Amino acid sequence: MDTSVAFSPRIERLLDQASSVCAERGSRLTDIRRLVLGLVLDRGRPSGAYELLDRLRENNRGAAPPTVYRALDFLLEQGLVHRIERLSAFVACTHALEHAHGCSDFHAAQFLICRHCGEVTELENRGISHALRAAGAEHGFHISASTIEAEGTCAACRAKPAGMDGPAESRQ
Amino acid sequence: MDTSVAFSPRIERLLDQASSVCAERGSRLTDIRRLVLGLVLDRGRPSGAYELLDRLRENNRGAAPPTVYRALDFLLEQGLVHRIERLSAFVACTHALEHAHGCSDFHAAQFLICRHCGEVTELENRGISHALRAAGAEHGFHISASTIEAEGTCAACRAKPAGMDGPAESRQ
């Protein structure tokens, strides 16, 4: 496998941080995992697994679906990426590397998905998570993971309504 | 197509109600759509599209993937079923037929998915929906649809922790 892939300095820095975070936890950010995380960060938008696979193959000819899915599973466990259910796609966690501690604890995020430009914004609103947790508890339900996603129009796309000029994969 | 399929009296009653609701709205609950809704109700748990297709074929030999997906799309539009994103599966809406009006307006529901027995409980907590809407608005984001799902352990399965006796498709 070609290990010499270079992302932008900013991303390389994030990858180094991610690597440290993993090491502290006793897990390893191997070359493949690092590369996949780099690709997700580099894209900056939701990435489909097979889209990542295609780009992965540029550096790792033998890559197959399990290669990507294993890497993604690891990154999800480490809280370094999130899966957007409504898109069957993956985004880098905005908060995992800001907070030194990572996202290993109960990290309940919310996602705002813009239909027009495809951008995804990650929120960390404790109120929403707690409200859901409380609503579950009322029914005797114990929540261990949750998915909270909203689809609509972001501020930028509302400002230029007919523009259709943003990079939109999923325009309808 | 064999139209003589009979579900339980309770389900047939629900189907008749659904049929009326559709008629009032100027849409039609055709035989196929009625059958698919019946199968979803009959199952009582999240149903995969191809699982529905298999059962659909027992009565409708020519059924193909588009047959089911078209029926499901219609039922989703009418608010008669919901899609559970975390499971890529469909459940009947608990509230659509209770309230005579159906779910055509902004119907923001939350789902509690039990990992052990596979049961899905539908909530209608306005507080959670509003909190999400408000959080979006703070970022200038206008929400038009949302997904709120929680995975964990239901009250019944917490009572019998080691039992493993419930019908669990997705036991891990």
Place this chain on the structure above:
DNA sequence: ACCCGTTCTGTTATAGAGTAACATCAAGGT
């Protein structure tokens, strides 16, 4: 250095989810 268990990766094959595109059919309206 060696062995050994664990973890990671390679590889093949397949299951499951969803849609595109076009043909056909049925029901109502004029």
Place this chain on the structure above:
DNA sequence: ACCTTGATGTTACTCTATAACAGAACGGGT
């Protein structure tokens, strides 16, 4: 009769995801 609209039939595909097993690489203990 004709035409429009909505619903279904049919074929073929793309995308998403996992099972199962083989092999390689790593890390710890002796």
